[in-house]
Amino acid sequence: MQSLKYGGYHNDMNALRGKIPFFYLLLPVVAGILTASQVHAFSCFFWIGLAGIGAMLLAIVFSSFNPYPFRWLFGAGTMLFLFFIATVSCRLWEEHTEFSFPPEQTTYMGYVSDIPQEKPKSMACNIAVSVPVRKNVVLYLQKNAEARSLSPGEEIVFSCTMQPFRNLGNPDDFDYVRYMQINGFSGSSYIPETHWKKTGRQKQGIAVLAQHIRLDILGFYRSLELSPDAYAFISALTLGYKALLTDDLQEAFRVSGTAHVLAVSGLHVGIIYIIFNLFFSFLGTSGRKYRMRQWAVIAMLWLYVFVTGLPMPVVRAGVMLTIYCVGKICRRKGFNYNTLAATAFLMLIVHPSGLFDVGFQMSFASVFAILFFQPKLNALFPVxxxxxxxxxxxxxxxxxxxxxxxxLVLYYFGTFPTYFFLANLVIVPLTTLITYAVFPLIPLFFCLQWHIPFFDRLFTVCTRIVQALIDGTLQSVYWVESLPLSQLSGVHISFVQVFCLYVFILMITSFFIRPRARSAFIALSAALIFLLSRYMM
Structure with missing residues (x-):
């Protein structure tokens, strides 16, 4: 009986491994990025890559005689080679973002890659430099009419002495230098109005087109004559454009535990997917037209991802939904954990520094938690x-x-919103309704040109509905913020304590689902280590 028990357990584990192959491919990629961030001797990584290729070749040669005993050799070679690929990708990213500009004043050429943001004394512009180096920088142009008129894609020539990013000096402060490097920027500079000019040329491409669409939508929102807070909120909610958000508004969302709605994420991309899937539903549910429908949805999803500025959570949701749509084209249903692992694998190969991005970590942690915990919580409350x-x-x-x-919130921010559960029960449905309500306004806006009274009244009614929903959302957030003990602050924890918390959460959940002494022992051990480490801090 005991052997049957363990045999069944191993069969279950083997079945699970077969459903999550990308998880095992993800492990060497993560290990390679972590290693490359600490060890800069590239030659040793080169030999690891050669060893991986050699192991795979040997496995292929030996498999022609007796394939079974050498399956592990091909797997080990694949792991080593992926480790090498991750280190190469990480090194290339470091070279792209490192500060390697001339120390003297130099003339550069580049184009505006994002919507310029107006500051008190300057216009902040993200510039993709093409001459004499290929880097991304942030320029602060002296404010004037010419600087205000800049738009994405416009090419400029400028002269400056580039400066590296600097932190404020307090070790506990936000690591601004690392944040900018993760986002692909190498340096910054202030440019007087006499040290730059437009070349008259315009950069073309999907990214530039997406930013112009973003500008047009912002102009459309402005035409709705919403209140300043409502305009800032809807711009952040649907486009990920946060430049208009006031500090008070952002703090209110943080304290209430609903700040995630201000950052376009999987929730918003999921709503966009539903809208476009319904829009193309006339193409049917089978055959060639159905495949066209899925490719059209994928194209519109990625246009939206580009419009929002390619933040990590949106890219993650876009990749996951793309894999999901391709699976539907192939008539296959992907295992959710494997889809999540495949998404992380692809993103980290392309953008290895994303592993250290807070948004990347929280996005994947939240999706994994939803996949793992929600079915178990639903089973506890059948309805x-x-x-x-x-x-x-x-x-x-x-x-x-x-x-x-x-x-992760405690580790990075040292705060925890006390009423997050109640706040999200109200705010998430409201923001979903707002996103759905905004889309009919766009065709109605174009119908206004026909000067038909019906469309005029319908547009007015829809605008008032959107304004009322936004006002209700903002009032709810401010009310939650005003409640006593709405946020626990100053609760910073270490990396070891983060690990202990995750182990405790997973093991205690496993214990309640299937009571086992081992799960209880691991959970209690993790809790004890957590408490001892807190006492020793």
């Missing part, structure tokens, strides 16, 4: 009524996501 089931699902998604990210 037959459709409306009650929707409320239950919303509550369990919110709780599962918070279980996944709250150790």
């Amino acid at each position: 037959e009524n459709r409306f009650k089931r929707s409320v239950r699902n919303l509550a369990t998604i919110s709780l599962a996501a918070q279980l996944g990210i709250f150790p």
Whole structure:
């Protein structure tokens, strides 16, 4: 009986391994990025790559005689080679972002890669430099009419002495230098109005087109004559454009535990997917037209990803939904954990520094937690009524996501929103309704040119509905912020404590689902180590 028990256990584990192959491919990529960030001797990585290729070749040669005993050799070679690829990708990214500009004043040429942001005394512009080096920099142009008129894609020539990014000096402060490097920027400079000019040339491409679409949508929102806070909120909610958000508004969302709605994420991309999937539903559900429908949805999804500025959570959601759509084209249903691992694998190969990005970590932690915890939480509260089931699902998604990210929130920010659960039950449905309500306004806006009274009234009604929903959302957020003990602050934890918290959460959940002494022992051990480390701090 005991052997049957362990045999069944191993069969289950083998079945699980077969469903998550990308998880095992992801491990050497993560290990390679972590190693390359600490060890800069590239020659040793080169030999590891050669060893991986050699092992795969040997496995192929030996498999012609007896394939079974040498399967592990091909797997080991693949792991070593992926480790090498990750180190190469990490090194190339470091070279792209390192500060390697001439120490003297130099003339550069580049184009505006994002929407310029107006500061008190300057216009902040992200510039993709092409001559004499290929780097991304931030320029602060002296404010004048010419600087205000800059738009994405315009090429400029400028002369300056480039400066590296600097932190404020306090070791506990935000690491601004690392943040800019993760986002691909190498330096910055202030440019007087006499030291730059437009060349008259315009950069073409999907990224520039997406930023112009973003500008047009911002102009459309401005035409709705919303209040300043409402305009800033809807710009952040649907486009990821946060330049208009006031400090008070951002703090209110942070304290209430709903700051995630201000950053375009998987929730928003999921809504966009539903809208475009319905829009192209006339193409049918089978055959060639169905495949066209899925490719059209993928194209529109990635246009939206570019419009939002390619933040990590949106890219993650875009990749996951692309894999999902390709699976539907192939008539296959992907295993959720494998889809998540495949998404992380592809993103880290292209953008290795994303591993150290807070948004990347929280995005994947929250999705993993939803996949892992939500089915178990739903099983604890079975509901037959459709409306009650929707409320239950919303509550369990919110709780599962918070279980996944709250150790990271304590680690990076030292704060925890006390009323996050209740706030999300209200704010998430409201923001979903706002996103759905905004889309009918766009075709109605174009119908206004026909001067038909019906469309005029309908547009006015829809605008007032959007304004009312936004006002209700903002008032709810400010009310939660005003509650006593709305946020626990000053609760900083170490990396070891983050690990202990995650182990405790996973093991205690496993214990309640399937009571085992081993799960309880590991959970209690993790809790003890956490408490001892807190006492020793």
